[in-house]
Amino acid sequence: MSALTAKQYKSDIKPVWCPGCGDYGVLNAICKALAAMELPLEQSAIISGIGCSSRLPAYTSLYGFHAVHGRALPVATGLKVARPDLQVFAIGGDGDGFSIGGNHFLHACRRNVNLVYIVMDNEVYGMTKGQASPTTPADWERSKLTPHGTQMRPFQPCAIALAAGAGFIARAYSGDPNGLARMIVEANNFEGFAFIQVLSQCITFCPEQKGWKQQIKPFGLDLPVDDPVTAANILHGDDGLATGIVYANPRPVWPGDSRKAEPQTTGELAGGFEI
Amino acid sequence: MSIRYYDEPGIFFAHALALEQEAAERLAETAQMMQVHNNNALVTLFQELAAYSLEHGNEIKELAKGIQLPELKPWEYDWPGAEAPESGDSGSLHYLMNERQALEFVLDGEQDAHSFYLLAVEKTEDEQVRKYARLFAEEEAGHVELIKTRLSQSADDAADDLEDLDPPNMPE
Numbered sequence: 001m002s003a004l005t006a007k008q009y010k011s012d013i014k015p016v017w018c019p020g021c022g023d024y025g026v027l028n029a030i031c032k033a034l035a036a037m038e039l040p041l042e043q044s045a046i047i048s049g050i051g052c053s054s055r056l057p058a059y060t061s062l063y064g065f066h067a068v069h070g071r072a073l074p075v076a077t078g079l080k081v082a083r084p085d086l087q088v089f090a091i092g093g094d095g096d097g098f099s100i101g102g103n104h105f106l107h108a109c110r111r112n113v114n115l116v117y118i119v120m121d122n123e124v125y126g127m128t129k130g131q132a133s134p135t136t137p138a139d140w141e142r143s144k145l146t147p148h149g150t151q152m153r154p155f156q157p158c159a160i161a162l163a164a165g166a167g168f169i170a171r172a173y174s175g176d177p178n179g180l181a182r183m184i185v186e187a188n189n190f191e192g193f194a195f196i197q198v199l200s201q202c203i204t205f206c207p208e209q210k211g212w213k214q215q216i217k218p219f220g221l222d223l224p225v226d227d228p229v230t231a232a233n234i235l236h237g238d239d240g241l242a243t244g245i246v247y248a249n250p251r252p253v254w255p256g257d258s259r260k261a262e263p264q265t266t267g268e269l270a271g272g273f274e275i
Numbered sequence: 276m277s278i279r280y281y282d283e284p285g286i287f288f289a290h291a292l293a294l295e296q297e298a299a300e301r302l303a304e305t306a307q308m309m310q311v312h313n314n315n316a317l318v319t320l321f322q323e324l325a326a327y328s329l330e331h332g333n334e335i336k337e338l339a340k341g342i343q344l345p346e347l348k349p350w351e352y353d354w355p356g357a358e359a360p361e362s363g364d365s366g367s368l369h370y371l372m373n374e375r376q377a378l379e380f381v382l383d384g385e386q387d388a389h390s391f392y393l394l395a396v397e398k399t400e401d402e403q404v405r406k407y408a409r410l411f412a413e414e415e416a417g418h419v420e421l422i423k424t425r426l427s428q429s430a431d432d433a434a435d436d437l438e439d440l441d442p443p444n445m446p447e
Contacts, residue, residue: 006349007300019308019368032349069339176357177365182350201366 003038006031011061020117022200022209023053023164026120028091029172029180031060036185037087044087047076048095052127053200056091070101073108073117080115080254083228087188088115095125098134098155108193109164114253116187116194119157120174122202122209129207150216157197159235162228168194168248169231170224170245173216189246191250199241207253226246280353283393287404288339289347291411294388295332299325300362302381305368312327312370317377324381328361332415338407355394360387375429382422389415 009031017023034044034245035046042063048054050069057064068081076090090108097105108117121139125131127267132146134155141149168190172180180198187194201209210223219238224245231247280290306321354360363384372380392412399405 014307016311017308018307019312019365019370022366024308024365036348142436145329175364178349178352178354178357182348185439203366213364213366250389 004041006035009034009041009060013058013267015055015152017052017055018202018204020201020203020210021052022122022198022202023056023120025104025174025177026053026091026180026198026200027056027059029174030056030091030118030178030184032177033184033188034060034062034069034179034187039087041068043080043085044089045090046089046091047079048072049092049101050127051096051125052091052202053091053093053122054096056120057163058061070096070099070104071102072096073104076115076117077108077111077113080113080141083154085115088116088124089188090115092119094119094121094123094135094155094157095133098157101133102155106160106164109161109166109195109253112165112193113253116184116191116196118196118198118201120198120204121157122200122204123154124205126202126205133271134265137177154240156240158195158246159232161195162231165251166195167192167234167248167250168224168245169247170194170196171243172196172198173212173243174198175213175216176243179243185244186248190248192253199243200232212241216243217245219246276429278351278353279398280346281399281401281404281408282307282431283401284403284407285343285345286353286397286399287395287407288335288342289344290352290359291335291407292332292339292344293347293352294359294361294391295328295335298363298384298388299328299332301365301384302328305365306369308370314370314372316374317372320374320377326392327331328417335411355387355391361385363387375426378422378426378429382419382426385415385418385422389419391415 011173022038041061046057046060046062046064048066049072055203057066065075070090072090076088080088094199121134125135132140132150136150137154138151139149141147158169158171168187170183172183183196187196199212201212205212217244224247225251235245278286302321302325306318306325309317309321328424361382361384367380389412392408392415395408396405396412
């Protein structure tokens with residue numbers, strides 16, 4: 001069988017995202033990465049939570065699961081542990097991943113299951129009409145729920161992923177789908193939990209994000225580093241708009257080798273319940 | 276050293292083909308976006324333009340017959356920007372855009388494609404690449420003129436500021 005084109009990794013279901021939404025770029029990047037890796041459709045799965053960006057699995061022709069709000073990572077973890085032969089991608093937005101699913105994010109970084117987690121970060125709850133999310137700038141006053149801004153320090157996804165133990169940490173921009181495709185390939189080749197924060201503009205509720213095109217730039221350093229202290233200095237010193245793979249340092253994935261001795265067939269599993 | 280798109284015919288044609296394919300996909304995707312958002316006036320326009328890009332891609336494929344095209348990964352293309360030049364800036368799209376704004380979006384892409392081929396004419400040391408780069412630059416210049424003509428025929432729309440009179444923010 002000849003390799004599939006990026007377009008063939010898309011389904012016939014057409015996205016309902018707003019024109020100008022960065023999530024189109026992420027969908028294109030994912031499909032380009034899948035085509036570049038020549039991943040068979042039946043050997044890959046894409047799991048999401050809830051939100052605009054979490055609609056993405058339906059727009060691909062992979063097996064997918066549109067899970068419960070904030071629970072993309074537990075479902076993806078379960079799938080990868082049950083079916084280690086699959087390439088598993090968890091995806092979602094900043095609200096889904098860092099607020100409702102924030103606790104799962106921390107423990108997924110710590111647990112280090114071999115999967116890729118892509119967060120489309122537009123710094124807003126778009127699907128529910130534009131409320132502040134964990135990554136919203138403190139002085140963002142466009143929502144009537146926070147007329148004086150959130151007055152809270154925004155969540156720092158990459159720095160928190162590092163502190164929680166993620167082995168692969170990157171930041172990308174949806175306006176560079178080819179660069180993001182490359183990053184997804186590298187994340188997929190990484191042995192362990194790989195996290196990519198994608199700055200993906202919401203032009204409807206945050207039209208100021210159109211300016212990202214001019215503001216986003218590469219880290220401009222010799223990256224990735226494998227020293228967590230150096231990575232922490234880089235991540236705490238940047239303005240949140242620099243892109244690149246910051247940190248790559250593999251460590252033992254979960255579950256480890258001991259799991260291989262566990263029952264594999266239904267017969268063996270049934271044996272475990274015998275009195 | 277990374278490749279340069281004007282160095283040799285195979286690489287050049289791989290770029291020319293990808294440029295039209297990506298433009299066709301972007302325009303078809305934009306037509307579908309406008310359909311979903313009930314901006315029906317623009318659906319036919321973007322579909323028509325996508326068909327042109329597809330047709331030009333097929334013409335390039337014909338011209339490239341007999342030339343060995345390299346298989347490039349998406350990030351291995353030597354584009355001047357983040358994406359293929361004719362794809363336009365998808366971040367500038369809007370569900371309320373009018374025909375004039377849509378044509379301006381397309382014009383930007385056509386002008387970028389024109390500059391892309393002009394640069395190849397200027398920089399290449401390969402005669403075959405120069406010949407085809409010149410041909411494609413002329414074609415793109417023709418597209419630019421066509422879009423400009425359509426723009427001049429397009430009605431001046433008072434709603435150019437994309438203001439939504441029924442904005443998506445709910446009163447709270």
